[in-house]
């Protein structure tokens with residue numbers, strides 16, 4: 001019994017040629033292996049803190065660990081030390097130190113795999129040595145407890161950037177998802193920005209209100225970043241950036257790291273995020289110390305960020321967002337700010353950090369050159385680190 005002729009032709013063609021899809025994957029893997037690989041925001045320190053996750057090994061939960069960072073070509077993850085905004089006063093400082101300590105245990109346990117980077121040169125050297133260059137950030141200006149000395153000590157502890165607000169407005173800056181209490185930045189808020197400029201700490205405007213953003217741009221003498229925001233034109237949420245903001249950021253020489261959270265990329269997923277932020281902003285536990293930390297651990301478990309669901313958004317939406325930022329702000333002003341381990345919904349095709357080559361494949365398909373992709377995947381952020389933090 002012979003095979004029908006058409007079937008034979010198909011078998012022959014499959015065995016003789018490499019499919020176009022396979023070529024795409026090979027190209028994407030080759031390009032992704034050549035990039036610096038900066039991701040300007042993840043919340044993995046929470047996963048380590050609350051779930052005792054050992055990121056030296058491939059984990060069955062969460063979206064980031066060292067093996068998957070390597071697989072995805074991300075060698076310079078920015079680890080955010082995030083203290084929820086229901087922590088008050090000096091409790092925010094105590095808790096920031098707890099998180100700083102937790103990431104230190106990882107650095108101490110795996111010195112041959114991961115090292116703290118506190119300059120542009122550090123980043124380049126550590127990556128050349130085939131290790132992960134860990135950059136530390138603080139996510140929320142409330143964590144300095146209105147004290148510039150605390151800010152300066154964070155910088156001395158190797159923290160290179162601070163997001164000015166989190167979900168709520170603090171005493172000196174309005175958040176995009178909090179009450180408009182100050183009409184942007186207060187005088188002290190402006191002092192914080194100037195001090196960050198002076199001590200070589202990157203100002204991060206993700207999470208701040210539009211007015212705060214424009215106030216920051218008037219004060220800062222250095223480029224700023226939006227470490228994990230996407231495009232309002234694709235998903236109209238306050239956490240994303242309007243085209244006008246993207247153009248202003250480009251004028252400042254800054255970079256936006258595109259957020260991979262599904263609600264940030266596709267309007268169909270946005271409603272759930274709005275409800276979640278409102279729920280978190282309503283939390284007012286009247287607790288301190290270990291009891292407050294216990295409350296925070298329960299909240300983290302409830303949020304489910306270590307087991308994110310797949311939303312309506314896809315890796316195509318992520319490529320479209322990059323395309324949009326490039327069209328509006330230019331190729332020098334876009335990067336990756338995944339928000340992995342800090343979002344409840346991820347896009348299909350970008351389920352964890354190991355899937356980064358899928359995005360690179362789509363960028364190649366859209367006509368981006370290898371040089372362009374190197375800028376998006378790290379070159380642009382390295383420039384800001386060099387300009388603000390120093391060599």
Ligand SMILES: [Zn+2]
Pocket residue numbers: 139207228342
């Ligand atoms: Zn955030």
